[in-house]
Amino acid sequence: MKIATLQVAPELGKRDKNIRRADEILANHDLSSVDLLVLPEMAFSGYNFPSLETIKPYLEPTTAGPSTDWARATAARLGCHVCIGYPEASTEQPETNYNAQVIVSPAGAVVCHYRKSFLYYTDETWAAEGGGFAAAVVPAFGAFETVVTGICMDINPYKFQAAWDEYEFATYGMQAGARLVVLSTAWLTSLPTEELLGNAKTPDYDTINYWLNRFTPLMQRKDGEQVIVVFANRCGLEPGQVHGVTTAVDPNGESVVGYAGSSCIMGFSNGLVRIWNILGRAKEGLLLIDTELPPVMEVPVTADATNDDKA
Numbered sequence: 001m002k003i004a005t006l007q008v009a010p011e012l013g014k015r016d017k018n019i020r021r022a023d024e025i026l027a028n029h030d031l032s033s034v035d036l037l038v039l040p041e042m043a044f045s046g047y048n049f050p051s052l053e054t055i056k057p058y059l060e061p062t063t064a065g066p067s068t069d070w071a072r073a074t075a076a077r078l079g080c081h082v083c084i085g086y087p088e089a090s091t092e093q094p095e096t097n098y099n100a101q102v103i104v105s106p107a108g109a110v111v112c113h114y115r116k117s118f119l120y121y122t123d124e125t126w127a128a129e130g131g132g133f134a135a136a137v138v139p140a141f142g143a144f145e146t147v148v149t150g151i152c153m154d155i156n157p158y159k160f161q162a163a164w165d166e167y168e169f170a171t172y173g174m175q176a177g178a179r180l181v182v183l184s185t186a187w188l189t190s191l192p193t194e195e196l197l198g199n200a201k202t203p204d205y206d207t208i209n210y211w212l213n214r215f216t217p218l219m220q221r222k223d224g225e226q227v228i229v230v231f232a233n234r235c236g237l238e239p240g241q242v243h244g245v246t247t248a249v250d251p252n253g254e255s256v257v258g259y260a261g262s263s264c265i266m267g268f269s270n271g272l273v274r275i276w277n278i279l280g281r282a283k284e285g286l287l288l289i290d291t292e293l294p295p296v297m298e299v300p301v302t303a304d305a306t307n308d309d310k311a
Helices: 015-027 052-058 066-078 139-144 168-175 193-198 205-214
Strands: 002-007 036-038 081-089 097-104 110-115 135-137 146-151 180-185 227-233 237-239 255-259 264-269 272-278 285-290 297-300
Touching: 002 015, 002 227, 002 264, 015 066, 015 285, 036 066, 036 180, 036 227, 066 081, 066 097, 081 110, 081 180, 097 146, 110 146, 139 146, 146 168, 193 255, 205 264, 264 285, 272 285
Parallel strands: 002 036, 036 081, 146 180, 180 227
Antiparallel strands: 002 285, 081 097, 097 110, 135 146, 227 264, 237 255, 264 272, 272 297
């Protein structure tokens, strides 16, 4: 299976500009044979909105707003499935807002729609919890047709209060028999701004180790079946502050938060993690891999990450 992740640094509230930037990056790559393209959480709106009032202009109708429209057009143009995160104003009754994710087919059909179940502090200012984790069947994905999708905080313990080793999301994925897990994220980093931006092409390895840890149940599988996990994270800086995360100050003296980038695609099985490739922590770009080809690295299980407060 050929999978691509688009790592972007969306500017808060500048949706049209962010869409144009995504198109510019894609235009520089040959994606004629890709099966699945994955974008980050709230990829075009930006993430760190401080209140319901500030995000209201960027809420989108269920599978019918600018993000889904872009996904449909891009899926048709590339002949692949496209997954994207967006802020949803539900068209159901009663009307409710969600941090959502949608996968559309090349024909424009919605094959999966998911609402974030475990909310981060920032989400709680405007969104409701979704209805729980869910698996979807996408026959076009062949051996990977059972898919579990998630959004960022979903892989953490619920509200950071559940037991660390419950691994709610990873355990659900294993019990659902998923061979493919797709994550759209806006994962924050505690790296100082100077360090984050000063070596943009280097991944944030603390974040990578944390992600590995949160999928321990998949690493412990002994049935020989490999599970592919796609981490599509955003990068860049946004204004504001986030509880529990180190903030920095921009040249204008305003507080900013940084995102970890480091989008990657991994395979988990039999105590081994295969990593096909990883993008840098602060550089926009596209990662394209073929799961039939050898990964760039294989590592034994070393789930010893300590970060415990990410979106």
